[in-house]
Amino acid sequence: MINTIPIHYYIFLSAILFIIGAVGVMARRNAIIIFMCIELMLNAVNLLLAAFATLHNDSSGQIFVFFIMAVAAAEVAVGLAILSMIYRNIKSIDVDLLSRLKE
Amino acid sequence: MGYSITQWLFGILSFLAIMFALMVVFTRNPINSVLYLVMTFFCIAGHYLLLNAQFLAVVHIVVYAGAIMVLFLFVIMLMNLNQDTEPQKTLMTKLIAGLIGGVFLAVLVGTLKGAEQLSFSQTGASQIGMVKNLGIVLFKDFLFPFEIASVLLLGALVGAIMLGKKEIK
Numbered sequence: 001m002i003n004t005i006p007i008h009y010y011i012f013l014s015a016i017l018f019i020i021g022a023v024g025v026m027a028r029r030n031a032i033i034i035f036m037c038i039e040l041m042l043n044a045v046n047l048l049l050a051a052f053a054t055l056h057n058d059s060s061g062q063i064f065v066f067f068i069m070a071v072a073a074a075e076v077a078v079g080l081a082i083l084s085m086i087y088r089n090i091k092s093i094d095v096d097l098l099s100r101l102k103e
Numbered sequence: 104m105g106y107s108i109t110q111w112l113f114g115i116l117s118f119l120a121i122m123f124a125l126m127v128v129f130t131r132n133p134i135n136s137v138l139y140l141v142m143t144f145f146c147i148a149g150h151y152l153l154l155n156a157q158f159l160a161v162v163h164i165v166v167y168a169g170a171i172m173v174l175f176l177f178v179i180m181l182m183n184l185n186q187d188t189e190p191q192k193t194l195m196t197k198l199i200a201g202l203i204g205g206v207f208l209a210v211l212v213g214t215l216k217g218a219e220q221l222s223f224s225q226t227g228a229s230q231i232g233m234v235k236n237l238g239i240v241l242f243k244d245f246l247f248p249f250e251i252a253s254v255l256l257l258g259a260l261v262g263a264i265m266l267g268k269k270e271i272k
Contacts, residue, residue, distance in 0.1 A: 004109075005109065005110060005113050005153075008218065009113065009117075011215055012212070012215070013117050013120070013121070013150075015208065015211045015212075016121055016208065017120065017124055017143075019204045019207050019208050019211075020121070020124045020127075020204075021124070022203075022204060022207065023128060023200050023201060023203070023204035024127065024128035026196070026199075027128065027192055027196065027197045027200035027201070028128070028192065029190040029191065029192050030133060030184070030189060030190060032133060032175065032178065032179060032184070033133060035175070036127060036136060036137065036140050036175065037127070037128065039140070040124055040127065040140065043143075043147055043167075046147075050151055050154050050156050050232075051154060053154075053232075054154045054155065054156065054231070054232070057231060058231070059231040059232075059236060059237055059240045060240070060244075062159055062231065062232060062237060063237065063240055063241055063244075065159055066159070066162065066241070067245075069163070069166050069167075070252045070256060071252075071255065072166075072171070073171060073256070074255050074256055074258070074259030075259075076171050076174060076175075077259045077260065077262075078259050078262050078266070080174055081262070081263040081264075081266035081267045083178065084178060084181070084182070084266075084267060087182050092190075093182065093184075094190040096190065096192075
Protein backbone atom coordinates (compact mmCIF):
# COMPACT_ATOMS: atom_id res chain seq x y z
CA MET A 1 0.00 0.00 0.00
CA ILE A 2 2.95 2.33 0.54
CA ASN A 3 4.27 4.51 -2.27
CA THR A 4 1.14 4.44 -4.37
CA ILE A 5 -0.18 7.69 -5.78
CA PRO A 6 -2.94 7.27 -8.37
CA ILE A 7 -1.96 8.61 -11.80
CA HIS A 8 -5.02 10.86 -11.99
CA TYR A 9 -3.67 12.92 -9.08
CA TYR A 10 -0.75 13.76 -11.34
CA ILE A 11 -3.12 14.46 -14.24
CA PHE A 12 -5.16 16.90 -12.14
CA LEU A 13 -2.04 18.61 -10.76
CA SER A 14 -0.65 19.06 -14.27
CA ALA A 15 -4.00 20.28 -15.57
CA ILE A 16 -4.26 22.87 -12.79
CA LEU A 17 -0.70 24.13 -13.37
CA PHE A 18 -1.30 24.27 -17.13
CA ILE A 19 -4.53 26.24 -16.67
CA ILE A 20 -2.87 28.70 -14.28
CA GLY A 21 -0.25 29.28 -16.99
CA ALA A 22 -2.92 29.72 -19.67
CA VAL A 23 -4.87 32.20 -17.53
CA GLY A 24 -1.65 34.12 -16.93
CA VAL A 25 -1.04 34.38 -20.66
CA MET A 26 -4.55 35.77 -21.14
CA ALA A 27 -4.69 38.09 -18.13
CA ARG A 28 -1.29 39.80 -18.14
CA ARG A 29 0.11 42.48 -20.46
CA ASN A 30 3.78 42.31 -19.52
CA ALA A 31 5.50 40.21 -22.20
CA ILE A 32 8.05 38.80 -19.74
CA ILE A 33 5.29 37.52 -17.42
CA ILE A 34 3.59 35.96 -20.46
CA PHE A 35 6.86 34.19 -21.22
CA MET A 36 7.08 32.91 -17.65
CA CYS A 37 3.53 31.58 -17.85
CA ILE A 38 4.48 29.69 -21.02
CA GLU A 39 7.36 28.14 -19.05
CA LEU A 40 4.86 27.12 -16.37
CA MET A 41 2.71 25.39 -19.00
CA LEU A 42 5.74 23.56 -20.39
CA ASN A 43 6.60 22.38 -16.89
CA ALA A 44 3.10 21.04 -16.28
CA VAL A 45 3.45 18.92 -19.42
CA ASN A 46 6.94 17.79 -18.38
CA LEU A 47 5.66 16.62 -15.00
CA LEU A 48 2.90 14.59 -16.64
CA LEU A 49 5.36 13.00 -19.09
CA ALA A 50 7.63 11.98 -16.22
CA ALA A 51 4.67 10.57 -14.27
CA PHE A 52 3.54 8.45 -17.22
CA ALA A 53 7.11 7.30 -17.85
CA THR A 54 7.19 5.96 -14.30
CA LEU A 55 3.72 4.43 -14.67
CA HIS A 56 4.64 2.48 -17.81
CA ASN A 57 8.22 1.87 -16.65
CA ASP A 58 9.55 3.27 -19.94
CA SER A 59 12.39 5.79 -20.06
CA SER A 60 11.32 7.39 -23.36
CA GLY A 61 9.06 9.78 -21.47
CA GLN A 62 11.93 11.07 -19.36
CA ILE A 63 14.12 11.47 -22.46
CA PHE A 64 11.30 13.54 -23.94
CA VAL A 65 11.31 15.79 -20.87
CA PHE A 66 15.05 16.23 -21.36
CA PHE A 67 14.53 17.36 -24.97
CA ILE A 68 11.69 19.70 -23.99
CA MET A 69 14.06 21.36 -21.50
CA ALA A 70 16.64 21.87 -24.27
CA VAL A 71 14.01 23.40 -26.57
CA ALA A 72 12.69 25.61 -23.73
CA ALA A 73 16.20 26.94 -23.08
CA ALA A 74 16.65 27.81 -26.76
CA GLU A 75 13.19 29.41 -26.87
CA VAL A 76 13.87 31.59 -23.82
CA ALA A 77 17.24 32.78 -25.17
CA VAL A 78 15.78 33.88 -28.52
CA GLY A 79 12.55 35.19 -26.99
CA LEU A 80 14.29 37.38 -24.44
CA ALA A 81 16.61 38.73 -27.17
CA ILE A 82 13.53 39.70 -29.21
CA LEU A 83 11.92 41.29 -26.13
CA SER A 84 14.98 43.37 -25.36
CA MET A 85 15.02 44.54 -28.99
CA ILE A 86 11.35 45.52 -28.75
CA TYR A 87 12.11 47.36 -25.52
CA ARG A 88 14.93 49.25 -27.22
CA ASN A 89 12.57 50.38 -29.98
CA ILE A 90 9.35 51.30 -28.16
CA LYS A 91 10.63 51.65 -24.55
CA SER A 92 7.96 49.29 -23.26
CA ILE A 93 7.15 45.59 -23.27
CA ASP A 94 3.41 46.01 -23.05
CA VAL A 95 1.99 43.53 -25.55
CA ASP A 96 -1.13 45.68 -26.10
CA LEU A 97 1.06 48.41 -27.62
CA LEU A 98 2.32 46.02 -30.30
CA SER A 99 -0.79 46.28 -32.44
CA ARG A 100 0.58 47.97 -35.56
CA LEU A 101 -0.22 44.96 -37.74
CA LYS A 102 -3.91 45.81 -37.31
CA GLU A 103 -3.59 49.22 -38.96
CA MET B 104 -7.13 5.20 6.72
CA GLY B 105 -3.58 6.42 7.14
CA TYR B 106 -1.54 8.14 4.55
CA SER B 107 2.01 7.13 3.79
CA ILE B 108 4.84 9.63 3.84
CA THR B 109 4.94 9.64 0.02
CA GLN B 110 1.32 10.69 -0.12
CA TRP B 111 1.88 13.42 2.47
CA LEU B 112 4.85 14.71 0.47
CA PHE B 113 2.83 14.60 -2.74
CA GLY B 114 0.03 16.61 -1.15
CA ILE B 115 2.31 19.23 0.38
CA LEU B 116 4.38 19.67 -2.78
CA SER B 117 1.27 19.90 -4.96
CA PHE B 118 -0.30 22.51 -2.69
CA LEU B 119 2.88 24.59 -2.64
CA ALA B 120 3.36 24.30 -6.41
CA ILE B 121 -0.21 25.47 -7.10
CA MET B 122 0.02 28.32 -4.57
CA PHE B 123 3.33 29.60 -5.97
CA ALA B 124 2.01 29.27 -9.54
CA LEU B 125 -1.01 31.39 -8.58
CA MET B 126 1.30 33.97 -7.01
CA VAL B 127 3.28 34.14 -10.29
CA VAL B 128 0.13 35.23 -12.09
CA PHE B 129 -1.32 37.51 -9.40
CA THR B 130 1.64 39.49 -8.05
CA ARG B 131 2.08 42.97 -9.48
CA ASN B 132 5.87 43.19 -9.25
CA PRO B 133 7.69 41.26 -12.03
CA ILE B 134 10.69 40.50 -9.78
CA ASN B 135 8.39 38.79 -7.25
CA SER B 136 6.82 36.82 -10.10
CA VAL B 137 10.24 35.49 -11.11
CA LEU B 138 11.06 34.48 -7.54
CA TYR B 139 7.70 32.71 -7.11
CA LEU B 140 8.29 30.88 -10.39
CA VAL B 141 11.65 29.66 -9.05
CA MET B 142 9.84 28.30 -5.97
CA THR B 143 7.32 26.55 -8.26
CA PHE B 144 10.19 24.94 -10.13
CA PHE B 145 11.70 23.68 -6.86
CA CYS B 146 8.35 22.09 -5.98
CA ILE B 147 8.23 20.42 -9.41
CA ALA B 148 11.78 19.14 -8.86
CA GLY B 149 10.51 17.63 -5.61
CA HIS B 150 7.80 15.86 -7.60
CA TYR B 151 10.47 14.44 -9.92
CA LEU B 152 12.31 13.10 -6.87
CA LEU B 153 9.07 11.47 -5.66
CA LEU B 154 8.82 9.78 -9.07
CA ASN B 155 12.41 8.56 -8.58
CA ALA B 156 13.56 10.56 -11.61
CA GLN B 157 16.70 11.88 -9.98
CA PHE B 158 18.50 12.89 -13.15
CA LEU B 159 15.49 14.94 -14.27
CA ALA B 160 15.23 16.62 -10.85
CA VAL B 161 18.86 17.77 -10.94
CA VAL B 162 18.72 18.86 -14.60
CA HIS B 163 15.47 20.70 -13.90
CA ILE B 164 17.00 22.72 -11.07
CA VAL B 165 20.21 23.42 -13.01
CA VAL B 166 18.50 24.44 -16.26
CA TYR B 167 15.41 26.24 -14.95
CA ALA B 168 16.34 27.73 -11.60
CA GLY B 169 20.01 28.11 -12.50
CA ALA B 170 19.94 29.34 -16.07
CA ILE B 171 16.53 30.34 -17.41
CA MET B 172 15.25 32.24 -14.38
CA VAL B 173 18.56 34.07 -13.96
CA LEU B 174 18.18 35.18 -17.59
CA PHE B 175 14.66 36.44 -16.81
CA LEU B 176 15.94 38.32 -13.75
CA PHE B 177 18.73 39.92 -15.77
CA VAL B 178 16.32 41.12 -18.45
CA ILE B 179 13.84 42.50 -15.89
CA MET B 180 16.60 44.34 -14.05
CA LEU B 181 18.10 45.69 -17.29
CA MET B 182 14.71 47.09 -18.28
CA ASN B 183 14.23 48.42 -14.74
CA LEU B 184 10.69 47.06 -14.48
CA ASN B 185 8.79 47.44 -11.22
CA GLN B 186 5.33 47.78 -9.84
CA ASP B 187 4.80 51.32 -11.15
CA THR B 188 5.62 50.51 -14.77
CA GLU B 189 3.53 47.35 -14.77
CA PRO B 190 0.72 47.58 -17.36
CA GLN B 191 -2.64 46.18 -16.26
CA LYS B 192 -5.42 44.64 -18.33
CA THR B 193 -8.96 45.80 -17.68
CA LEU B 194 -10.98 43.99 -15.01
CA MET B 195 -13.28 42.65 -17.75
CA THR B 196 -10.41 40.92 -19.56
CA LYS B 197 -9.15 39.40 -16.31
CA LEU B 198 -12.62 38.08 -15.45
CA ILE B 199 -13.01 36.57 -18.92
CA ALA B 200 -9.54 34.96 -18.65
CA GLY B 201 -10.51 33.44 -15.29
CA LEU B 202 -13.81 32.23 -16.72
CA ILE B 203 -12.09 30.56 -19.68
CA GLY B 204 -9.64 28.87 -17.30
CA GLY B 205 -12.49 27.62 -15.11
CA VAL B 206 -14.38 26.22 -18.08
CA PHE B 207 -11.19 24.54 -19.34
CA LEU B 208 -10.65 22.94 -15.93
CA ALA B 209 -14.28 21.78 -15.77
CA VAL B 210 -13.99 20.17 -19.20
CA LEU B 211 -10.75 18.36 -18.24
CA VAL B 212 -12.14 17.13 -14.91
CA GLY B 213 -15.36 16.01 -16.56
CA THR B 214 -13.45 14.11 -19.21
CA LEU B 215 -11.17 12.37 -16.73
CA LYS B 216 -13.90 11.48 -14.26
CA GLY B 217 -14.95 8.29 -15.97
CA ALA B 218 -11.42 7.26 -16.93
CA GLU B 219 -9.84 4.03 -15.80
CA GLN B 220 -8.17 4.26 -12.39
CA LEU B 221 -4.51 3.42 -12.76
CA SER B 222 -2.07 3.33 -9.88
CA PHE B 223 1.69 3.06 -9.75
CA SER B 224 2.71 -0.50 -9.11
CA GLN B 225 6.27 0.24 -8.06
CA THR B 226 6.89 3.92 -7.46
CA GLY B 227 10.09 4.28 -5.53
CA ALA B 228 11.41 1.00 -6.86
CA SER B 229 11.53 2.12 -10.48
CA GLN B 230 15.07 2.36 -11.78
CA ILE B 231 14.43 4.10 -15.12
CA GLY B 232 15.24 7.57 -13.80
CA MET B 233 18.82 6.71 -12.83
CA VAL B 234 21.63 8.41 -14.73
CA LYS B 235 23.02 5.10 -15.93
CA ASN B 236 19.80 3.79 -17.47
CA LEU B 237 18.83 7.17 -18.96
CA GLY B 238 22.31 7.57 -20.46
CA ILE B 239 22.13 4.18 -22.15
CA VAL B 240 18.73 5.01 -23.69
CA LEU B 241 19.78 8.54 -24.64
CA PHE B 242 22.96 7.53 -26.44
CA LYS B 243 21.55 4.38 -28.02
CA ASP B 244 17.96 4.98 -29.13
CA PHE B 245 17.89 8.79 -29.12
CA LEU B 246 21.35 9.62 -30.43
CA PHE B 247 20.18 11.44 -33.55
CA PRO B 248 17.63 13.69 -31.76
CA PHE B 249 20.36 14.44 -29.19
CA GLU B 250 22.67 15.72 -31.94
CA ILE B 251 19.83 17.72 -33.50
CA ALA B 252 19.21 19.33 -30.09
CA SER B 253 22.84 20.47 -30.02
CA VAL B 254 22.41 22.10 -33.46
CA LEU B 255 19.21 23.75 -32.19
CA LEU B 256 21.03 25.21 -29.19
CA LEU B 257 23.83 26.49 -31.45
CA GLY B 258 21.24 28.11 -33.71
CA ALA B 259 19.53 29.74 -30.72
CA LEU B 260 22.90 31.04 -29.50
CA VAL B 261 23.74 32.64 -32.84
CA GLY B 262 20.20 34.01 -33.19
CA ALA B 263 20.19 35.55 -29.71
CA ILE B 264 23.53 37.27 -30.33
CA MET B 265 22.42 38.60 -33.72
CA LEU B 266 19.16 39.94 -32.25
CA GLY B 267 20.88 41.46 -29.25
CA LYS B 268 23.45 43.41 -31.24
CA LYS B 269 22.84 47.13 -31.48
CA GLU B 270 23.16 47.40 -35.25
CA ILE B 271 23.63 44.65 -37.76
CA LYS B 272 26.18 45.73 -40.32
